[in-house]
Amino acid sequence: MSQPDQQSPSSQSVDNHRRQFIGTSAALAALSVTPGVMVYGLAHSKPDDQPVTNKVRWGLLIDNTKCADGCTDCVTACFTANGIQLPSVPPKETDPQWIRKVELKDMRTGRTQSLPVMCQHCEEPPCVDVCPTGASFKRADGIVLVDKHICIGCRYCVMACPYKARSFIHEALTDQKPDVPRGKGTVESCTLCVQRVDRDEQPACVEACSQAGHKAIIFGDLNDVNSEIAKRVAGRVTMQLRADLALNPGVRYEGF
Amino acid sequence: MMAWRASHRMWKWMVGILVVLSLSIGAYAVASGTAEKAGSGIQPTIIIDKSRAGDKCVEDTAYMRKNHMKLLLHERDETVHFGIRTKKYSLQNCISCHASSVDNSVIGSDTHFCQSCHTYAAVSLDCWECHSSKPKPQPVAIAAPVPAVSVEGNKK
Numbered sequence: 001m002s003q004p005d006q007q008s009p010s011s012q013s014v015d016n017h018r019r020q021f022i023g024t025s026a027a028l029a030a031l032s033v034t035p036g037v038m039v040y041g042l043a044h045s046k047p048d049d050q051p052v053t054n055k056v057r058w059g060l061l062i063d064n065t066k067c068a069d070g071c072t073d074c075v076t077a078c079f080t081a082n083g084i085q086l087p088s089v090p091p092k093e094t095d096p097q098w099i100r101k102v103e104l105k106d107m108r109t110g111r112t113q114s115l116p117v118m119c120q121h122c123e124e125p126p127c128v129d130v131c132p133t134g135a136s137f138k139r140a141d142g143i144v145l146v147d148k149h150i151c152i153g154c155r156y157c158v159m160a161c162p163y164k165a166r167s168f169i170h171e172a173l174t175d176q177k178p179d180v181p182r183g184k185g186t187v188e189s190c191t192l193c194v195q196r197v198d199r200d201e202q203p204a205c206v207e208a209c210s211q212a213g214h215k216a217i218i219f220g221d222l223n224d225v226n227s228e229i230a231k232r233v234a235g236r237v238t239m240q241l242r243a244d245l246a247l248n249p250g251v252r253y254e255g256f
Numbered sequence: 257m258m259a260w261r262a263s264h265r266m267w268k269w270m271v272g273i274l275v276v277l278s279l280s281i282g283a284y285a286v287a288s289g290t291a292e293k294a295g296s297g298i299q300p301t302i303i304i305d306k307s308r309a310g311d312k313c314v315e316d317t318a319y320m321r322k323n324h325m326k327l328l329l330h331e332r333d334e335t336v337h338f339g340i341r342t343k344k345y346s347l348q349n350c351i352s353c354h355a356s357s358v359d360n361s362v363i364g365s366d367t368h369f370c371q372s373c374h375t376y377a378a379v380s381l382d383c384w385e386c387h388s389s390k391p392k393p394q395p396v397a398i399a400a401p402v403p404a405v406s407v408e409g410n411k412k
Contacts, residue, residue, distance in 0.1 A: 051338035139339065147336050148386055176388045178348055183386030198339050 045200060057123075057142040058192055058250060059222040060206070061229050061238065062115060065255035066216035069114045074217065075099050077208030078118075081193065083177035097167040098190045099205060113256070116205065116217070119144055119165040119190035120241060120249030127157035127166060127189075136187075142222075142250050143194050148186040157187055162242050165189045192219075222250065300376035303356075303367050310353045314344050324350075328383075347383065352391045361389045 046052065078099045079086050087095045099118040105111070125144045127136045135151035138144045146157075146166075158166045166189040169182060176182050179195040193203035201207075206219040220229035232238070238252040313320050315327075327345040334340040343349050354369040355362050362370040363384050370389075374381045 046339070048341045048343070051334075051340055137337065139337065141339070145336065149332060149336070172385070176386065178351075178388040178390065178392040181386035181388070186386070194339070198341055 046198070052139055052141040052198075054140045054142075055223060057222045058197060059121065059142070059220065059229055059233075060118075060192075060203075060251045061218050061220075061232055062251065062253045063216045063218075063255050064113050064115050064253055066214050067113075067115050068214055068216075069103075069112065071114075071212065071214065072101055073208045073212045073214075074116050074205035075101060077204040078190070078193075081177075081196075081204035082180045082191075083175065083182070094170050095167070096169075096188065097165060098188070115253060117163060117165070117241070118205070118251065119161075119192070120163050120247070120251040121190075121192060122250070123248035124246070126160040126162065126245075126247065130156045130160040132156065139194075143192045143197070144189075145191055145194065146187050146189065148181065148183060148188075151186040153185040153187065155187060161189075162245055162247075300373045301367070302369065302372050304369065305354070305357050307357045308353045308355065313353075314349070347387060348392060351389065355389070355391050360391065363389045 076086065078084075079096070082098065084096050084098060087100070099116055102115055102117050104113040104115070121138075121142055121144045123138075123142070125136070125138055127144065128138055131137075132154060133150050133152055135147045135149075136144070136157045137147060153168065155168050158168060166187050168187050169184050172184045173182055180191075182188055193201070193205075196203060202210075202219045206217045209215060209217045218229050218232070220227040222230055222233065224230055225234075232254075233252060236254055238254045239256055240247075240249050240252060315323075328347060328350075331342075331345045331347070335346070351362055356364070356368050362368055363381065364371070366372050366375050370381060370383075
């Protein structure tokens with residue numbers, strides 16, 4: 001009995017050293033052999049099994065001076081990525097309203113502006129206030145969504161939204177995107193491409209605008225002082241649509 | 257005289273009991289014979305397409321038969337409200353294995369995986385009014401080593 005006891009401290013220390021060495025070399029090997037996998041692991045800010053937190057507040061900043069008249073790349077990208085039929089021409093009242101281009105004209109000077117309008121992902125969303133079932137809700141990271149499992153299709157939120165950002169699905173659908181469930185009898189709106197955001201990608205509209213070379217929409221965390229969007233919001237004059245309602249939207253505009 | 261009458265009555269009773277017994281045994285035999293022949297008539301015919309990925313389900317068959325709806329309900333709330341997107345009990349993970357190799361779907365006829373059992377149990381399937389009944393296109397569905405796709409998407 002006494003012999004193993006005497007031996008154990010020294011053998012344990014040797015083991016620990018050996019373990020540390022093996023651990024370090026394995027980590028180095030992983031870095032050098034599979035750089036892609038490691039980059040993926042580091043860049044992924046939230047593990048799949050962790051809930052979203054209110055440390056993050058996702059938002060968009062739209063630069064009207066860069067948004068081109070007549071360009072609808074963001075609308076097309078949004079509808080394509082989310083499996084929505086493109087808006088009908090001429091537009092119908094029942095068309096989905098995830099994102100639309102709005103033309104503004106100053107009647108005195110004749111100056112025109114074009115800007116995309118989507119769900120503004122308010123901090124104090126009226127759609128959430130009025131929802132009788134709790135289907136309309138705000139995620140901890142600021143994304144306002146409809147839980148279609150509990151939406152009864154009353155459309156109270158459609159009426160409450162000052163941005164006309166919500167629409168109702170009137171007809172049965174087929175061939176939805178696997179990531180974007182949509183169905184008859186429920187209300188829907190821009191989800192900020194939540195399925196893409198959760199895997200550390202940008203919303204489809206932002207990506208399309210950037211690919212088209214306009215770079216009029218940037219996406220990021222408004223709470224992260226080092227993010228591009230937070231720096232720009234802090235350093236320039238930006239505008240909230242209907243700021244008088246004090247809803248503090250996550251979508252901001254600049255260049256009016 | 258009395259003794260003769262008594263034994264006569266007993267005979268009647270015994271014959272009666274025998275007739276009833278033989279009839280019931282016969283009926284039982286016929287019934288069990290029919291059940292054996294029909295077999296599938298009293299159980300749902302579930303076709304599991306072995307050509308799909310995976311050789312066993314995420315839990316035991318008996319557990320899944322009884323509890324798959326609880327797993328899906330829990331997963332759905334976690335995903336929608338909290339952004340938890342683990343793959344194990346996700347609807348997409350179910351579809352990726354159970355979709356038919358013929359038309360790539362879990363519904364469409366009573367030979368499709370989900371529909372076969374739900375038709376048998378007369379439980380309506382609401383999932384597919386909103387959710388796609390088809391698996392994700394293959395390049396996105398692969399979970400582990402997708403550095404090229406993920407790194408491209410990480411330009412935040």
